[in-house]
Amino acid sequence: MIVKYGYFGSMKAKSGHRDQVIKILLRAAEGVRAAGCHLYVVGVADDDDQTILVNEVWDSKEQHDASLRLPETRAAIAEAMPMLTGEFDSREFTVLGGLGLPPE
């Protein structure tokens, strides 16, 4: 059974800035594979034009947390932060398996 670290988070972009933040996130998603990330899905809410959802699966919470300290991650956060409202929500969980994850 695969055991990995899961994260589901939401954030809100200031009005008119959602597309810019999504571009930053999609760019970030390209770089995290080497850091232990298997899944970094970026989505948007259907019922407003501000909410962005991110779902991540990492080999471990340690690798997820370490990725936040990488220079490119810090740069992406610094770029996105002024475009966000400051409303964040997140849920961490332990991934046990399923379809779409790499084999053990």
Next chain:
Amino acid sequence: MIVKYGYFGSMKAKSGHRDQVIKILLRAAEGVRAAGCHLYVVGVADDDDQTILVNEVWDSKEQHDASLRLPETRAAIAEAMPMLTGEFDSREFTVLGGLGLPPE
């Protein structure tokens, strides 16, 4: 840019039944690929022993909804339901892309 249907849901198993429900969900995950599902990640909360999280990505909401009407899905739901508390939460969203999704 990939555009797909995303779903993040939680449910609660009655005390002592979480592992049984997870087995049913992991079995279900094996069968949904052919129905248009790219991702069906099953996880558990770290802060209690009842909460189960499921994160799904489908080609479309229509395919997701149609899968709920398949005989094998209905059988799995019928098997799991008596072991659940009835507390459900879910969030639908539009997936725009990211790491771990199939190419277009």
